[in-house]
Every structure is written in structure tokens, then in C-alpha cells.
Amino acid sequence: MSLGHALRRIVEEYPLARTDPPAGHPLAHVIRKGAPDELRRALAPLDGPFLVKGSPGRGSHWAAVPWLAMFDPAVTTSATRGYYLVYLFPAHREAVHLSLAQGTVAAIREHGARAGEHLRASGVRLRQRLSDFSDALPVTAITLGTSGELPEGYEAAHILGVTYDLDALADERRLHADLATGIAAYRALKAWGGLDLPVLR
Template identity: 75%
Template sequence: MSLGHALRRIIREYPLARLDPLPGHPLAHVIRRGAPDEVRAALPAGAPGLLVKGSPGRGLHWAAVPWIAVFDPAVTTSATQGFYLVYLFPADREAVHLSLAQGTVAAIRAHGMRAEAALRADGPRLRARLSDFAERLPATAIGLGAAGELPRGYEAAHILGVTYALAALDDERRLRRDLATGLDAYRALKARGGLAGLHPP
């Protein structure tokens, strides 16, 4: 299995998989283990210590938007806080977003009903810190096609990235190159102050 194959499998199988129970489902295993293994294998040399995790949902419930994330433990080990690099799978079309994103749950806890607005307000300031990545990670907004606080929060928390249609996942070289660029942007944001000076936390 390659990175492109793993991402493509999630896109194609997730809508029907959600009709079955989550516990023990083969696709849940792909999202938790197989796909993170492929992301880990695709990371550039010289990137030790990074954590790669995937989530198809929690307990008995599939997520509206499954994800595969890369975490720098010096920044965060969780998608709830800090900032991280993540593949997000829209509910309404055959695509996947590679997103450098802010932690959504921390913003919801800090700002309540104003969390989405706070995250969106921070986006332009964070993109200004990463202006040298604008051409290589051109997607400044994403759509996930799912209702609910978390999907809307993920959309608002997006900083920059790349959106792939299904056919683009055949280009393994491009996927690896974009992943390396996303990781460079992640490191650059960390070196340039991270989320400091924005809406806390």
C-alpha cells in the first residue's frame, strides 16, 4: 500500500463504512494504523520524533470527518490544541485536504460560540507568517461538507495547504513532495512564534 492508495481507499470506502458498526471495522483499522504507517513512511529523512495518528471516530460513532495527522510533540500531541499537519476527508465529495491547522477543540473551550470566528480571524495573520509557502500550499480555505461544530471548526482552523481530487492521488511523488512542504511550513510556524499573539490559547 502507498500513501496515495491509503488516502484513496478512505475516500472511496468511508461513506459506506459509516453504515456499519465502527468497532472492529477494517476501514477503521486502515485509518488508525495502515494510513498513518504510510504517512510515516512518506515523511522525509531527517524528521525524527514526529507522531502520526489517525481517527475514524470515537467509541461506537464514526467521525463526520476522519483524519490522519502529524504532530510535533514540542507543539502538541493532539488534534485538540496547538497546531499540526492533517489530512481531512470531506463528507460531500471525493477529495482530501492536506491542511496545516489550528487545534479546534481548544478554541471551542476558550471561546465557546465565538470559536469559529476567532479561528477565522487568526488565519490571515498565520498565513502572513508563512507567506513564503503561499505558492506551494495554495489552499487558503477548505470545505468539509459536514454539519456540526467540529467540521465547521476544522474549516475555520485551516491555515494553508493543498486539496487533492481523487485522480491526483495517483501521483505519489507529488504527495510526498507536498507532505515535505507541509512539514517545512509546520516547522517554520513553530520557529516564527506559532500561535503566540493570537486569540488564546
């Protein structure tokens, strides 16, 4: 299995998989184990360390939006806070987003109903700092096709990235190149001071 094949399996199989319980489901295993293993292999030449996790949901419930994320442990070890690079799988179309994203749950806890507004404003500011990556990671807004606090938070938390349709997932070379660019942007954001950036004048 390649990275592209793992991503494609999640895109194609997730809608049907959600009609069965996640416990012991083969696709849940792919998201938790198979896809993270492929992502670790793809990250190996990029001089980590990176913590890689995949989530199909919690307990007996599938996630509205499954994800496959990579974390710099010096920044965060969780999708709830800080910032990280993540593959997000929209519910409404056969596609996957590679997103440099801000932690959503921490923003919701701190800002409540204004979390989306805060995250979007922060994203605008961060994109200014990461303007060198705007051509290679041109997608500045994503849609996930489902309502709810977390999916809408993920949309608001997006900074920049790439969106792939199913055909694009066959291009393993492009996936690896974009992953390297995403990691470079992640590291650049860390070098700039992360989310605690001064307002540009």
C-alpha cells in the first residue's frame, strides 16, 4: 500500500463504512494503523521527528470528518491545540485536503461562539507570514460538507494547503512533493513563532 492508495481507500470506503459499527472495522484499522504507517514512510526522508496519528472517530461513533495528522512534538501532540499538518476527508465529495491547520478545540474552549471568527482572522494573518508558500499550497479555504462544531472548526482553522481529487491521488510523486512543501511551511511557521505572531503593519 502506498500513501496515495491509503488516502484513496479512506475517501472511497468511508461513506459505506459508516453504516457499520467502527469497532473492528477494516477501514478503521486502515485509518488508525495502515495510513499512518504509509505517512511515516513518506515522512522518513524529511528529518522528523513527527508524531503521526489517524482518527476514524471515538468509541462507537465514526467521525463526521476522519483525519490523518502529523505533529511536531515540540509544537503539539494533539489536533486540539497548537498547529499541525493534516489530511482531512470531506463528507460531500470524493476528495482529500492537505491542510496546515490550527488546533480547533482549544480555540472553541477559549473563544466559544466566536472561535470560527478568531481562527479565520488568525489564518489570514498567518498566510501573510507564509506568503512564500502561496503558489505551492494555494488552497486558502476548505469545505468539509457537514455541519457541527468540529467540522466547521476545521474549516475555520485551515491556513493553507492543497486539495486532491481521486485521480490526483494516483500521483505518488506529487503527494510526496506536496507533503515536503507542507512540512516546510509547518517549520517556517514554527520559526516565525507559531500562532503568537505580531499583527503586520
